[in-house]
Amino acid sequence: MNEIVNSFREAFNLIFSFDAGVYGIIWLTLTVTVSSTAIASVIAVPAGILIGSYDFYGKRLLVRFIHAFMGLPPVVAGLVVYIFLSRNGPLGSLGLIFTPTAMVIAQVIIIIPIITGLSIAAVRLKSKVVKENCKGLGLGKRQTFRLLLHECRYPIFSAILTGYGRAISEVGAVTLVGGNIQYHTRVMTTTIMLETRRGNYDQALAIGIVLISLSFIINSILYRLQEGK
Amino acid sequence: MKVIIENIKKSYSNRFTLDIGKLELAEGRIYGILGPNGSGKTTLLRLISGLEKPDNGKISYGSEFEAPSGEVAFLLQNSYLFDFSVLENVLLGTGGKSTDDQKLAMDALREIGMEKYANVRASTLSGGEAQKVAIARTLVRKRRLVLLDEPTASVDIYSMRQVEDFIKKFNKNHNATVVISTHNPSQAARIADEVVIMWNGCIIERGSPESVFSSPCREETRQFLENWRI
Ligand SMILES: Nc1ncnc2c1ncn2[C@@H]1O[C@H](COP(=O)(O)OP(=O)(O)OP(=O)(O)O)[C@@H](O)[C@H]1O
Numbered sequence: 239m240n241e242i243v244n245s246f247r248e249a250f251n252l253i254f255s256f257d258a259g260v261y262g263i264i265w266l267t268l269t270v271t272v273s274s275t276a277i278a279s280v281i282a283v284p285a286g287i288l289i290g291s292y293d294f295y296g297k298r299l300l301v302r303f304i305h306a307f308m309g310l311p312p313v314v315a316g317l318v319v320y321i322f323l324s325r326n327g328p329l330g331s332l333g334l335i336f337t338p339t340a341m342v343i344a345q346v347i348i349i350i351p352i353i354t355g356l357s358i359a360a361v362r363l364k365s366k367v368v369k370e371n372c373k374g375l376g377l378g379k380r381q382t383f384r385l386l387l388h389e390c391r392y393p394i395f396s397a398i399l400t401g402y403g404r405a406i407s408e409v410g411a412v413t414l415v416g417g418n419i420q421y422h423t424r425v426m427t428t429t430i431m432l433e434t435r436r437g438n439y440d441q442a443l444a445i446g447i448v449l450i451s452l453s454f455i456i457n458s459i460l461y462r463l464q465e466g467k
Numbered sequence: 468m469k470v471i472i473e474n475i476k477k478s479y480s481n482r483f484t485l486d487i488g489k490l491e492l493a494e495g496r497i498y499g500i501l502g503p504n505g506s507g508k509t510t511l512l513r514l515i516s517g518l519e520k521p522d523n524g525k526i527s528y529g530s531e532f533e534a535p536s537g538e539v540a541f542l543l544q545n546s547y548l549f550d551f552s553v554l555e556n557v558l559l560g561t562g563g564k565s566t567d568d569q570k571l572a573m574d575a576l577r578e579i580g581m582e583k584y585a586n587v588r589a590s591t592l593s594g595g596e597a598q599k600v601a602i603a604r605t606l607v608r609k610r611r612l613v614l615l616d617e618p619t620a621s622v623d624i625y626s627m628r629q630v631e632d633f634i635k636k637f638n639k640n641h642n643a644t645v646v647i648s649t650h651n652p653s654q655a656a657r658i659a660d661e662v663v664i665m666w667n668g669c670i671i672e673r674g675s676p677e678s679v680f681s682s683p684c685r686e687e688t689r690q691f692l693e694n695w696r697i
């Protein structure tokens with residue numbers, strides 16, 4: 239018990255005495271997760287709105303697939319990206335394996351189904367009444383889409399936050415495709431893994447605390463932004 | 468705009484079939500659709516608006532067979548205000564945000580006594596207030612065909628008269644064809660040039676309000692009007 243308390247105390251001390259390396263890790267974590275969430279959202283939110291608000295042939299099957307992929311184990315996504323990007327893989331010549339770009343790609347693949355699936359759920363209930371009222375006013379497709387996005391912005395926003403949460407907490411895929419290389423692809427979750435294995439619990443715990451705080455701060459900032467709008 | 472409905476059939480599984488042989492709506496007239504719950508008023512309006520496609524038959528609008536979207540406005544029975552201010556909602560009906568549009572929107576709000584709510588968030592309005600704003604949004608600019616599905620169902624008696632005056636004025640100014648469904652024969656008598664009585668998906672009777680109300684030819688019409696006083 240005492241040891242745990244000591245670990246926490248030591249961890250808090252460490253937070254205020256991080257070296258440049260640790261700040262580099264935090265910065266990389268932020269850029270990778272924010273990039274992957276932004277890219278995934280640009281694709282998944284419109285896709286979710288369209289799938290959720292239009293009827294078409296094969297829709298049920300598609301939605302079932304998306305739901306299945308929402309629970310895709312990240313490490314499997316990592317494996318697939320690894321196979322494609324590895325030196326001998328089909329896209330090996332791009333030289334992306336063990337780079338932050340590869341990590342972003344893996345995370346995008348992991349969170350696209352999540353944001354799409356939750357966006358579908360977000361617009362499902364309102365889409366009919368919004369679309370019909372738009373049509374009643376003679377509004378075009380673009381404006382109808384915009385209004386639907388506006389009316390469902392809160393649940394869509396929380397879909398994006400959920401995706402972000404998945405990206406920042408993920409460790410399996412980024413280890414595989416990033417390789418956890420110091421000063422290059424080491425992020426917070428992989429650092430925690432590594433330091434724990436080395437027995438540096440204080441260091442691991444310190445990073446863990448920062449990770450949770452960051453998550454909290456980013457969520458708060460995004461909520462502010464949303465409310466300001 | 469002149470609308471001609473010919474041999475329209477629309478079924479919802481086995482539950483309900485709308486079946487209309489011929490209905491002509493002349494330019495510049497106001498039509499009142501009356502009938503009990505489930506008689507097909509909404510279904511008819513949705514078909515005319517193009518929101519629903521008929522199983523059979525066709526509807527022509529002037530010389531076209533598709534409702535020309537910019538020239539038709541349809542106030543749904545479950546009208547919906549977007550999460551903006553009242554003014555911004557009405558501006559969605561004008562199709563722009565210029566000062567002219569703003570003026571049109573404010574004029575429409577004034578017609579139904581809602582101008583002081585212009586900058587209020589629509590989600591904070593009462594049910595009847597929201598409905599009045601939805602009416603203003605539908606009638607804010609010139610349209611050649613306007614379909615109103617029970618526009619005053621949730622509106623108080625005083626406002627109901629304001630809305631009716633607004634509808635009449637709109638009809639006159641733009642020479643628009645107006646179709647209103649209502650449960651209220653008095654309202655139909657006040658504003659409609661012609662009433663259409665629906666029953667079980669069919670039009671059973673039509674004519675001027677005076678003639679239909681004073682001497683209905685169908686037993687069902689008599690039954691429908693039975694409990695109506697004044
Ligand atoms: N989408 C639908 N699916 C199945 N049945 C429907 C659908 N829409 C309407 N109906 C049925 O068609 C019938 C006519 O409905 P409609 O909405 O046209 O009636 P209405 O005359 O407008 O009634 P009210 O006065 O209650 O508004 C009703 O019995 C209704 O249950």
Ligand SMILES: [Mg+2]
Pocket residue numbers: 508509510544616
């Ligand atoms: Mg109805």
